Amino acid sequence: MSSKATIYSFLFMGLAVTALLIVAPVAYAVSLSFYQMDSFVGAPRFVGLDNYARMLSQWVFWRALINGFIYSLGTIVFQVVLGIGFALVLNQVFPGRNIVRGLSILPYLLPTVVVVLTFKWMVDGSIGVLTKVIAALGLPPVQWFESPGAAMASVILVSVWMWTPFVTTTFLAALQTVPSSLYEAAKVDGTNAVQRFFHITLPMLKPILTVIVLLRAVWMFNKFDVIWLLTQGGPVGATEHLAILSYKQAFGQFDIGGGAAVATISFAILSVAVFIYFRLFPLDTE
Amino acid sequence: MAEVRLKQVRKAYGAAVAVHGVDLDIRDGEFVVFLGPSGCGKSTTLRMIAGLEEITTGTVEIGGRDVTRLEPKDRNIAMVFQNYALYPHKTIYENLAFGLRMRKMERAEIDRRVRSASTMLGLDPYLERKPKQLSGGQMQRVALGRALVRDPDVFLLDEPLSNLDAKLRVRMREEIARLHQEVGTSMVYVTHDQVEAMTLANRILIMRDGHVQQVGAPLEVYDRPANLFVAGFIGSPEMNLVDGHIAGTVARCGALSVPLPPDAGAAEGSEVVLGIRPEHVTVAEGPGARPFHVAVIEQLGAQTLCIGDVDGVRLKVLMDRSDAVRHGTTLPVQFRPERLHVFLKQTGLRVNRAGAREGQRPAA
Ligand SMILES: Nc1ncnc2c1ncn2[C@@H]1O[C@H](COP(=O)(O)OP(=O)(O)OP(=O)(O)O)[C@@H](O)[C@H]1O
Ligand SMILES: [Mg+2]
Numbered sequence: 039m040s041s042k043a044t045i046y047s048f049l050f051m052g053l054a055v056t057a058l059l060i061v062a063p064v065a066y067a068v069s070l071s072f073y074q075m076d077s078f079v080g081a082p083r084f085v086g087l088d089n090y091a092r093m094l095s096q097w098v099f100w101r102a103l104i105n106g107f108i109y110s111l112g113t114i115v116f117q118v119v120l121g122i123g124f125a126l127v128l129n130q131v132f133p134g135r136n137i138v139r140g141l142s143i144l145p146y147l148l149p150t151v152v153v154v155l156t157f158k159w160m161v162d163g164s165i166g167v168l169t170k171v172i173a174a175l176g177l178p179p180v181q182w183f184e185s186p187g188a189a190m191a192s193v194i195l196v197s198v199w200m201w202t203p204f205v206t207t208t209f210l211a212a213l214q215t216v217p218s219s220l221y222e223a224a225k226v227d228g229t230n231a232v233q234r235f236f237h238i239t240l241p242m243l244k245p246i247l248t249v250i251v252l253l254r255a256v257w258m259f260n261k262f263d264v265i266w267l268l269t270q271g272g273p274v275g276a277t278e279h280l281a282i283l284s285y286k287q288a289f290g291q292f293d294i295g296g297g298a299a300v301a302t303i304s305f306a307i308l309s310v311a312v313f314i315y316f317r318l319f320p321l322d323t324e
Numbered sequence: 325m326a327e328v329r330l331k332q333v334r335k336a337y338g339a340a341v342a343v344h345g346v347d348l349d350i351r352d353g354e355f356v357v358f359l360g361p362s363g364c365g366k367s368t369t370l371r372m373i374a375g376l377e378e379i380t381t382g383t384v385e386i387g388g389r390d391v392t393r394l395e396p397k398d399r400n401i402a403m404v405f406q407n408y409a410l411y412p413h414k415t416i417y418e419n420l421a422f423g424l425r426m427r428k429m430e431r432a433e434i435d436r437r438v439r440s441a442s443t444m445l446g447l448d449p450y451l452e453r454k455p456k457q458l459s460g461g462q463m464q465r466v467a468l469g470r471a472l473v474r475d476p477d478v479f480l481l482d483e484p485l486s487n488l489d490a491k492l493r494v495r496m497r498e499e500i501a502r503l504h505q506e507v508g509t510s511m512v513y514v515t516h517d518q519v520e521a522m523t524l525a526n527r528i529l530i531m532r533d534g535h536v537q538q539v540g541a542p543l544e545v546y547d548r549p550a551n552l553f554v555a556g557f558i559g560s561p562e563m564n565l566v567d568g569h570i571a572g573t574v575a576r577c578g579a580l581s582v583p584l585p586p587d588a589g590a591a592e593g594s595e596v597v598l599g600i601r602p603e604h605v606t607v608a609e610g611p612g613a614r615p616f617h618v619a620v621i622e623q624l625g626a627q628t629l630c631i632g633d634v635d636g637v638r639l640k641v642l643m644d645r646s647d648a649v650r651h652g653t654t655l656p657v658q659f660r661p662e663r664l665h666v667f668l669k670q671t672g673l674r675v676n677r678a679g680a681r682e683g684q685r686p687a688a
Contacts, residue, residue, distance in 0.1 A: 219409035222376050227423035227470075228397040237422070241413040 121205025186276030326387025402471035599665030
């Protein structure tokens with residue numbers, strides 16, 4: 039076999055695996071959105087874009103879209119800002135640094151269910167630690183899951199707590215790659231610590247930051263488990279975003295076509311967002 | 325412009341002492357080179373002057389001002405790093421201007437300084453480029469320029485040429501010498517390359533294991549190395565170091581007798597090490613000439629280096645080019661007492677005071 043044939047055969051196998059594992063399920067999901075189905079066993083009926091028109095005309099869709107943006111934007115901003123802050127702190131030399139560095143990754147290692155249950159215990163109306171602390175401070179009790187605003191804040195809080203370590207760890211690793219002589223040159227050039235962060239650290243870590251933000255954004259926009267376990271999208275849809283809506287539509291309302299249409303729209307929005315994002319922040323800036 | 329004064333400057337990392345008390349007065353406009361083998365504490369000393377390394381004990385003064393506890397930015401120094409340390413995401417212009425901008429200098433003045441430095445260093449065509457788009461030599465020039473625009477009290481350079489190839493190194497060396505002449509600012513320059521040290525320095529400070537071995541003008545340390553370490557470190561090819569003992573007007577080294585200078589400074593019978601530079605062995609017949617049996621020949625172009633034995637002692641002899649010498653050739657050689665270096669074996673310290681160039685008075 040010539041080397042060219044070898045290359046092509048490997049290329050073909052790669053493409054085939056990609057098609058099988060990625061393209062096929064997506065295509066199947068997208069195709070579902072053009073049919074009316076009330077279960078996976080019943081006979082589907084082709085309805086064209088009806089499912090889209092129906093979903094887009096419902097205000098729950100737009101509410102879910104807006105909730106999704108609030109949730110992902112809120113979680114990303116806090117994760118990234120806090121994550122970078124912690125990374126900068128952990129990058130300092132202090133006694134016990136390695137232990138603290140190790141501990142800081144813990145929340146990321148816990149299963150989501152454990153985190154969510156822990157949080158629910160902490161805010162439990164009668165025995166919760168947070169409830170007692172708030173009471174001890176003389177503050178009015180917080181309706182963690184009952185009021186719409188507090189519910190959104192709760193899911194964001196738990197999500198930020200869980201995934202900030204990812205940002206911290208990645209950023210901390212990236213910090214080690216910045217040559218110390220750059221900081222020294224900047225010190226000699228008359229900068230203070232804040233100026234060094236903005237003139238050295240941030241520009242040097244921009245490529246990695248670009249990827250972190252993108253990864254977190256995609257994950258948060260699609261994040262299902264935390265919200266489902268905490269609020270199931272409630273109260274009255276206050277924390278319901280597209281992924282939850284799609285699930286509820288397909289398996290709660292037995293409207294598989296509608297659920298698939300929501301998922302497809304969500305997928306399209308993400309694709310466009312990622313495309314624009316890379317246009318705005320190309321990875322090869324230098 | 326200012327003088328720099330180090331008083332008992334010491335650096336310890338826990339129990340490990342990297343620099344053991346350096347005393348040095350750098351005169352205004354002087355070019356001082358720190359020279360020594362790897363790990364001897366040259367960089368650490370320089371970085372203590374810069375303020376990048378905390379000073380364990382001792383004081384540093386720049387221009388009469390005690391800067392021991394000041395931040396680098398408050399010392400009015402500029403530094404050139406071995407790996408250039410250019411800001412990769414900034415253009416060359418921005419790299420040059422950054423230090424001035426951080427000091428809130430007026431825009432027009434920044435521009436004037438950047439343009440003048442860039443013209444001086446031949447960087448005009450590259451101002452809009454990023455460091456990545458420059459060659460090593462050009463990056464090195466930018467690093468020099470970044471120091472230059474600051475118009476500091478003192479320039480600190482840590483092995484600035486060691487990342488360049490041999491040819492470029494020579495060119496940049498000349499350029500640094502020219503810069504020093506033009507701006508006249510004091511410079512402290514770290515290197516382990518003795519040729520760089522000899523050619524650039526007004527004075528060389530030689531270090532070993534955190535201890536200063538000798539401070540002196542290039543020819544002074546060449547002519548009168550203070551101890552065995554300096555004797556072996558300065559000069560290429562290396563000085564011959566031969567063990568012996570004092571016996572009247574000669575030193576006996578096995579079967580070889582080497583005539584001593586009148587002020588050898590060592591008592592009869594004391595154990596000494598003789599330092600004989602290869603270039604100070606005269607190849608000529610005459611009274612006291614000894615036969616030198618050549619074993620190895622290194623042709624250097626202008627000169628010929630022979631390694632061989634004289635009365636059972638192995639020596640290197642550097643002579644004018646000779647195409648005729650072969651392995652096994654015997655040459656008559658004479659030693660020049662006035663060029664001999666005598667070190668006490670026990671302390672390694674030089675004991676004869678003269679041995680300098682003719683007519684030069686030994687320094688106190
Ligand atoms: N952070 C540190 N902790 C402990 N020891 C250190 C530290 N930094 C440097 N040293 C030690 O201090 C000594 C002097 O180091 P320095 O960098 O000044 O050497 P140098 O003369 O510049 O050598 P080179 O020519 O290799 O650059 C070395 O023995 C080194 O191991
Ligand atoms: Mg060094």
